[in-house]
Amino acid sequence: MYINQISPLLGCQPLKTAQIKQPKQQNIKEQRTVEYSLWNGPSVSFEGRKKRQYSSVLAGKYEKPSKFRIARIPNLTCPACGQKIMTRHGYTTFLDKIRKAKEEDYLTILDEYKEYMCPTELEVFDSIKEHADRIVKEGGTPHITEIVKDLRQIKLPELEKIQLDKVEDMRDAIQTLPGAEKRRLNEKFNTLTEIIVGLNKKAPFRRKTLIEWVEKCKISDDYVKTELLDIAYSFPSSSESACAWIVKNSGKDKQGNDRSALELAEKLVSIASTSTDHVLARNIELNHDDITNYMAMHKGCNSEKTDKSFMEWYNESPHERHIFIRNYLKDVKEALDKGKIKDKKYKDYIKDCVLNIYKLSKGNVDYREEFCPETIKDKSED
Numbered sequence: 001m002y003i004n005q006i007s008p009l010l011g012c013q014p015l016k017t018a019q020i021k022q023p024k025q026q027n028i029k030e031q032r033t034v035e036y037s038l039w040n041g042p043s044v045s046f047e048g049r050k051k052r053q054y055s056s057v058l059a060g061k062y063e064k065p066s067k068f069r070i071a072r073i074p075n076l077t078c079p080a081c082g083q084k085i086m087t088r089h090g091y092t093t094f095l096d097k098i099r100k101a102k103e104e105d106y107l108t109i110l111d112e113y114k115e116y117m118c119p120t121e122l123e124v125f126d127s128i129k130e131h132a133d134r135i136v137k138e139g140g141t142p143h144i145t146e147i148v149k150d151l152r153q154i155k156l157p158e159l160e161k162i163q164l165d166k167v168e169d170m171r172d173a174i175q176t177l178p179g180a181e182k183r184r185l186n187e188k189f190n191t192l193t194e195i196i197v198g199l200n201k202k203a204p205f206r207r208k209t210l211i212e213w214v215e216k217c218k219i220s221d222d223y224v225k226t227e228l229l230d231i232a233y234s235f236p237s238s239s240e241s242a243c244a245w246i247v248k249n250s251g252k253d254k255q256g257n258d259r260s261a262l263e264l265a266e267k268l269v270s271i272a273s274t275s276t277d278h279v280l281a282r283n284i285e286l287n288h289d290d291i292t293n294y295m296a297m298h299k300g301c302n303s304e305k306t307d308k309s310f311m312e313w314y315n316e317s318p319h320e321r322h323i324f325i326r327n328y329l330k331d332v333k334e335a336l337d338k339g340k341i342k343d344k345k346y347k348d349y350i351k352d353c354v355l356n357i358y359k360l361s362k363g364n365v366d367y368r369e370e371f372c373p374e375t376i377k378d379k380s381e382d
């Protein structure tokens with residue numbers, strides 16, 4: 001990231017283009033070092049991330065993420081959240097349908113797409129639906145925009161309460177800092193409180209801005225900084241909290257307009273469409289474009305995963321993720337067994353993927369027994 005910042009000054013291309021001309025690994029190392037130095041707190045460990053774990057024992061099966069054929073199989077289980085993934089084609093069909101529909105039919109259409117929604121959007125949809133059913137029962141006509149505004153009245157105080165508690169956690173975290181530094185930060189936290197409760201009209205609260213502020217903030221104690229950063233990241237985001245979703249989307253958009261019912265309806269489904277995830281994060285590994293390093297995933301779930309290592313991501317909810325990944329593998333296997341993908345490159349996808357996961361997790365995540373028992377003997381030898 002530093003390279004990108006200074007590259008215009010040096011008159012050269014930003015990293016992405018420059019990478020082509022330079023040995024890739026060198027750049028990758030450089031990027032990671034920058035990140036390590038940002039995250040050297042005790043709670044975050046990058047053990048095992050620095051070393052290259054993924055070797056080319058398996059013959060290279062390269063493909064651009066956009067061409068990854070597995071992502072075109074309909075109704076796969078999302079390995080991150082367990083809901084169904086929508087193919088790009090499926091998403092286009094949805095858009096076509098909802099854009100042609102009358103507003104009163106939006107909820108019925110959304111209901112048909114429920115199984116594809118990511119967990120937060122599903123929770124939001126269920127609250128909207130519940131509210132709408134009540135309105136119908138009382139003889140009224142439900143409007144999505146109005147319902148979302150009503151829900152905001154309930155959710156905003158809930159969200160503010162959570163956020164204010166986090167500010168208190170931040171105040172606790174800086175107790176050990178020198179007096180002057182503590183006072184300076186406490187003043188900033190006062191402003192933050194004003195922003196959260198809407199007293200500062202010029203600056204609406206944005207989680208991203210808060211994180212960026214903490215990242216840039218000069219704090220003498222690295223441990224305290226890491227703690228503050230952890231708290232900043234734990235503020236509810238609209239992708240993980242239904243409360244935050246409703247508050248964010250019931251407000252004005254960037255142009256200062258209310259969001260239309262159509263916009264809201266599309267938003268509930270848009271991140272359910274397919275994306276190709278790199279099992280081992282893209283910028284740590286040279287062979288990241290090998291199909292054995294790909295899994296299809298919800299667009300939304302993939303952007304949540306960002307560049308976490310496989311194990312960091314898996315350990316966020318190991319019990320659920322273990323089942324979701326298994327279901328994903330099962331769905332893909334079924335499609336491959338039915339001959340839905342002709343390309344020979346994909347013939348051993350399941351086996352390769354299972355072995356890749358086994359290796360990345362140092363044997364902790366093991367689906368070999370179920371999907372490729374024949375590899376167990378061979379593997380124990382190396």
Ligand SMILES: [Zn+2]
Nearest residue numbers: 078081298301
């Ligand atoms: Zn998902």
